[in-house]
Amino acid sequence: MKNLKQQHKYTSLRALQIYTIYRIVVAAFLFTLFQLKAGEVFLGQTSPQLFSWSSIAHLGSAIAFYFINRSFSNKFTLLVEIQVFLDIALLTLLMHASGGIATGLGMLMAVSVTTACLLVERNSSIVFAAIASAAVLGEAIYLNLSGSNTSDYITQAGLLGATFFATSLFALLTARRLRQSELEAELTSADLASMEALNERIIQFMKTGVVVVDKNLRVQFINAAARRLLEMPANVNGQQLSLLSRELERVVKHWQASAHAYSSIRPSTTGPRLSIKLSYIDETSGHSIIFLEDTTPLTQEAQNLKLASLGRLTASIAHEIRNPLGALSHAAQLLDESPELDKGDKKLVDMIQNNAVRVNAIIENVMQLSQRKVSDAQTVTLKPFLENLTEELKKNSVDSLDVFLDVSPSSVQIKFDISQLMQVVTNLAENGLRYSKENTGIPYISLIAAINKKTDQPFLDIIDKGVGVPEELAENIFEPFFTTSRSGTGLGLYVAKELCEANRAQLDYIPVPSGGSCFRITFARTE
Numbered sequence: 001m002k003n004l005k006q007q008h009k010y011t012s013l014r015a016l017q018i019y020t021i022y023r024i025v026v027a028a029f030l031f032t033l034f035q036l037k038a039g040e041v042f043l044g045q046t047s048p049q050l051f052s053w054s055s056i057a058h059l060g061s062a063i064a065f066y067f068i069n070r071s072f073s074n075k076f077t078l079l080v081e082i083q084v085f086l087d088i089a090l091l092t093l094l095m096h097a098s099g100g101i102a103t104g105l106g107m108l109m110a111v112s113v114t115t116a117c118l119l120v121e122r123n124s125s126i127v128f129a130a131i132a133s134a135a136v137l138g139e140a141i142y143l144n145l146s147g148s149n150t151s152d153y154i155t156q157a158g159l160l161g162a163t164f165f166a167t168s169l170f171a172l173l174t175a176r177r178l179r180q181s182e183l184e185a186e187l188t189s190a191d192l193a194s195m196e197a198l199n200e201r202i203i204q205f206m207k208t209g210v211v212v213v214d215k216n217l218r219v220q221f222i223n224a225a226a227r228r229l230l231e232m233p234a235n236v237n238g239q240q241l242s243l244l245s246r247e248l249e250r251v252v253k254h255w256q257a258s259a260h261a262y263s264s265i266r267p268s269t270t271g272p273r274l275s276i277k278l279s280y281i282d283e284t285s286g287h288s289i290i291f292l293e294d295t296t297p298l299t300q301e302a303q304n305l306k307l308a309s310l311g312r313l314t315a316s317i318a319h320e321i322r323n324p325l326g327a328l329s330h331a332a333q334l335l336d337e338s339p340e341l342d343k344g345d346k347k348l349v350d351m352i353q354n355n356a357v358r359v360n361a362i363i364e365n366v367m368q369l370s371q372r373k374v375s376d377a378q379t380v381t382l383k384p385f386l387e388n389l390t391e392e393l394k395k396n397s398v399d400s401l402d403v404f405l406d407v408s409p410s411s412v413q414i415k416f417d418i419s420q421l422m423q424v425v426t427n428l429a430e431n432g433l434r435y436s437k438e439n440t441g442i443p444y445i446s447l448i449a450a451i452n453k454k455t456d457q458p459f460l461d462i463i464d465k466g467v468g469v470p471e472e473l474a475e476n477i478f479e480p481f482f483t484t485s486r487s488g489t490g491l492g493l494y495v496a497k498e499l500c501e502a503n504r505a506q507l508d509y510i511p512v513p514s515g516g517s518c519f520r521i522t523f524a525r526t527e
Helices: 002-036 048-071 073-098 105-120 123-146 154-205 224-230 246-258 296-337 343-370 382-396 418-440 492-502
Strands: 209-213 219-222 262-265 274-282 287-294 378-381 402-407 413-416 444-452 457-464 506-511 517-522
Touching: 002 048, 002 073, 002 105, 048 073, 073 105, 073 123, 105 123, 105 154, 123 154, 209 224, 224 287, 246 262, 246 274, 246 287, 296 343, 378 382, 378 418, 382 402, 382 418, 382 444, 382 457, 413 418, 418 444, 418 457, 418 492, 418 517, 492 506
Parallel strands: 402 444
Antiparallel strands: 209 219, 209 287, 262 274, 274 287, 378 413, 444 457, 457 517, 506 517
């Protein structure tokens, strides 16, 4: 509402300045015409000296008020009233000096009294019409009484006065109607602006990313969720979409060419997979709107359904497998104790026992995964947690471990079930130590924790010096029962990823250019 008042004040002052400029032009015209053709026109024919001084006063006051209006804008009504009153008084003198009502100068008063009603918008402004009417009527009476003119101008003065009142009333009603319309328009504009701000605020707080691009694929609008999902900087409006995400630009161009409005991308190796929906805002202008949604919750729901099915399956077959498996293992142990067993048969017995242990480990892992408890997220400070984990690894290893630990800043905190975090990091660390030893002869890992500056999410990298994972196999390493090790069950990484997702975290594999592997756990933001 304050802005509406300021806008009205500015408009009114501008109108007053226009009226003042009109006064300057009229006064300058009358003064110039009088000076150039004083003997040939009616101006100042009765009293040239009075006309000269009155026109000078008229012009001087008009110029003076052009500057006074700016300096005393807070006295708007008073400025209007003074200038209208001066106009009536000076025009009356000019009319008197030129021979009276017949000169037609009285009609200029109509502009002044109309201006008073338009700008002041008060019933009291009708007083100026009364003053102007009294002035022309007084001039007519004076001319009749003085006998300087034989014509009777009383009727003409009355008609002129009636004109002043009629124009004043019309101007007053028009001003009020315009003011009411202006107020309604301003209120509507304010409501629209408020609604627009509200809509923009709602869009900014949406979890769904929203990006608006023009026909040239320049970003016109992007909300906070889209910046976070695409890992974009804060100010990207006006930039080409290709500079921010080439993959997203490719999807949009493909949609424009084929009208296929659904797709998905992954902006970075550690970012979530995003579902994309596109639509035109206005096909004429070519503006398009892009909706981005993190598919992680849907993936987690699918995983939960899969785990529930797996739990029912494992519960039904566990006893069926374990009983004969136990019998096989026990029979192998008895055979191994037989003194008549030769070396060839002993190898076969060892093979039976090793595979029985392996099958039992698979059953244990699947049972553990399917019967996993609900995560109890706690606030964990990473540095002391990793220091304790490093000590446990060194204590339980027969080798001399080489572990590099760096947490920056040292106060990094995460939300995670601490027992599940211990299981995940221990599994990844032990894998890294084993592969480093196989490749270099030294069991080495790096544990590096920091905060991603683009997304404000804490992360932990477990880096080894092994041979790395071949590119063609990298997409499958988190699949259940997928393994490149003869002795592995193929469930370690799968269980680790499931535990991370249960704690709103994400586990990704990042190839190391210099050799080795990096497994990154990206944790949820701590609110």
